[in-house]
Amino acid sequence: MNRDDLERLLTELGRSPVEPPDEITATRIERNWRRSTSVPSARRRSRSVAAGGAAVLLAAAASVSVVVVSRSTERVQPVVAAARDITVELPDGESLSAQGGEALPEGAIVLGGPGASGVIGGVFVGPRSEYVVRDGRLERSGSSSGPDTSAVSPDSTINQPGPQPTTPSTTPTTPARSTPNGPPATNSTGRPRPTPQRRLTVNAALQSGATTISWAAPTGSSVVRYVVVRTKKWNGRTLPAGRRIAVIRAGRPLVAVDPKPVRGTFYVIAAYGPRNRLLALGSVAAPA
Amino acid sequence: MPREAAGPAGTSHLDASHCSRVDNTDEPDDRTLVARARLDPDAFALLYRRYLHRIHAFTVRRCGDRHLADDITALVFERAWKNIHRVEVGPAGLGPWLYRIAANEVSTHFRRNGRKERALERLAGAPVSLAADPADTVNLRLDLESLRAALDRIPARHHEVIALRYLAGLSPQETAEAMGTTPQVVAALLYRALGSLERVIGPEADSHER
Numbered sequence: 001m002n003r004d005d006l007e008r009l010l011t012e013l014g015r016s017p018v019e020p021p022d023e024i025t026a027t028r029i030e031r032n033w034r035r036s037t038s039v040p041s042a043r044r045r046s047r048s049v050a051a052g053g054a055a056v057l058l059a060a061a062a063s064v065s066v067v068v069v070s071r072s073t074e075r076v077q078p079v080v081a082a083a084r085d086i087t088v089e090l091p092d093g094e095s096l097s098a099q100g101g102e103a104l105p106e107g108a109i110v111l112g113g114p115g116a117s118g119v120i121g122g123v124f125v126g127p128r129s130e131y132v133v134r135d136g137r138l139e140r141s142g143s144s145s146g147p148d149t150s151a152v153s154p155d156s157t158i159n160q161p162g163p164q165p166t167t168p169s170t171t172p173t174t175p176a177r178s179t180p181n182g183p184p185a186t187n188s189t190g191r192p193r194p195t196p197q198r199r200l201t202v203n204a205a206l207q208s209g210a211t212t213i214s215w216a217a218p219t220g221s222s223v224v225r226y227v228v229v230r231t232k233k234w235n236g237r238t239l240p241a242g243r244r245i246a247v248i249r250a251g252r253p254l255v256a257v258d259p260k261p262v263r264g265t266f267y268v269i270a271a272y273g274p275r276n277r278l279l280a281l282g283s284v285a286a287p288a
Numbered sequence: 289m290p291r292e293a294a295g296p297a298g299t300s301h302l303d304a305s306h307c308s309r310v311d312n313t314d315e316p317d318d319r320t321l322v323a324r325a326r327l328d329p330d331a332f333a334l335l336y337r338r339y340l341h342r343i344h345a346f347t348v349r350r351c352g353d354r355h356l357a358d359d360i361t362a363l364v365f366e367r368a369w370k371n372i373h374r375v376e377v378g379p380a381g382l383g384p385w386l387y388r389i390a391a392n393e394v395s396t397h398f399r400r401n402g403r404k405e406r407a408l409e410r411l412a413g414a415p416v417s418l419a420a421d422p423a424d425t426v427n428l429r430l431d432l433e434s435l436r437a438a439l440d441r442i443p444a445r446h447h448e449v450i451a452l453r454y455l456a457g458l459s460p461q462e463t464a465e466a467m468g469t470t471p472q473v474v475a476a477l478l479y480r481a482l483g484s485l486e487r488v489i490g491p492e493a494d495s496h497e498r
Contacts, residue, residue, distance in 0.1 A: 003486055009431055010454035018345035021358065026340055029362040033336070033369040034329055077327075103327055 077103040078121020078138050085113035086125055087237065097237070108133045200269050200282025211261040211286055213245070215254050215269050218280045223271045225249050228256040230265050234283060239270040261286050318381035325372050332372060335382060336365055342383065342456075343390050349455045350394045352436055360397060364390045384458060384466030391451040398440040438489040446481035453478055 083098035089109040112129040123138040131138040202215040231242030246256035271280040324331035347357035367389050375385050452463045460471040
């Protein structure tokens with residue numbers, strides 16, 4: 001086979017018609033890449049640095065490349081290089097735990113928990129610090145107490161690992177977020193802060209060996225249903241795993257009964273809106 | 289050497305549009321979608337649907353086995369999704385980059401799986417039928433088998449340039465963009481690659497004739 005034959009054969013092979021993949025195959029392939037996570041290297045960095053005290057130094061080094069990556073996008077966005085105990089409130093109201101590799105949109109609020117340690121867009125995020133994304137950069141918010149403050153503070157419970165068994169009536173909040181059902185607080189820029197997860201006011205009463213849990217509906221929210229869970233631990237941010245006591249549809253009486261209460265536990269009520277969106281949370285200690 | 293006008297890139301039978309050319313002008317171009325895909329998987333899904341057939345056809349032509357091509361296509365888009373934040377979209381769009389990933393995935397697969405896999409590939413046969421005469425079809429099939437086997441044996445960069453230029457049907461400019469080099473380098477590389485292929489395929493073709 002000489003070179004001309006080779007070229008002819010290659011050209012014919014390149015021209016050969018091929019049936020497109022069927023829809024099942026196309027869907028399977030799409031499911032496959034959707035399952036994998038984007039920006040894996042940043043996530044790997046995040047996981048590896050989240051473990052120890054040297055984490056922040058490594059994360060700072062990692063952030064250099066992450067910032068470069070973010071600069072290559074058309075619109076600059078700070079990217080999470082590493083994060084531990086850091087919550088991000090998105091402008092659309094969603095609240096989530098910061099993950100390595102995620103780019104934060106304009107207006108997002110970054111809240112450092114008591115054990116916060118991370119680097120976002122080249123900025124170190126420490127315990128109880130608060131930032132807002134402005135012009136593609138993290139700007140310090142006035143309500144934060146600084147990245148180097150003590151890790152122990154009585155005010156914030158939003159990111160603490162467990163519930164407070166002695167709390168009689170709920171609402172783990174930080175001062176900056178302490179708007180259980182009221183209007184949103186404002187941040188240092190004077191703009192209304194999004195309060196994606198409002199705090200429900202919850203009460204619990206022991207009657208004839210059963211606990212009756214009641215709560216008030218959050219104002220102005222399109223709640224579809226409430227889920228009541230009994231738990232021993234709660235991170236204050238998400239509905240914990242635990243025994244599901246009741247699911248109450250909106251419009252029904254906001255009361256749930258636990259026939260077998262357990263001492264030292266908590267009841268957490270989560271209010272969900274359309275498309276399973278978490279709108280509000282509240283908790284109450286089981287009455288003794 | 290492939291000719292510009294009549295070369296694989298200029299052929300009309302290839303999937304209608306290439307690279308950044310978008311049939312529907314209302315759809316956002318590759319560059320816009322890539323920027324959005326960095327934050328939004330649905331934007332990447334649009335790119336996926338845009339390029340799925342082309343990449344799949346490329347892997348089918350290269351592998352000669354639809355099932356294997358399905359798996360390799362899945363790997364290509366998984367890798368593309370994982371690295372979407374790295375890609376710099378050139379004037380030719382995302383296509384050259386995807387084809388390069390596909391070429392590398394195919395090459396890696398065959399190098400990893402070696403001779404045994406290639407033998408199985410041959411049993412599976414080529415999925416294409418180019419010749420009208422059955423006898424010609426048999427000969428062509430043998431030729432294609434030899435060609436595919438030979439492509440696995442030439443240096444990776446030679447395989448890459450041939451795959452991109454002929455099997456993906458990229459123009460010299462697009463091939464250069466995909467390989468991060470110039471069209472002149474691509475032309476020289478292609479000349480050497482065809483030489484490599486000729487040397488490898490010669491003995492195989494002889495053995496078929498015997």
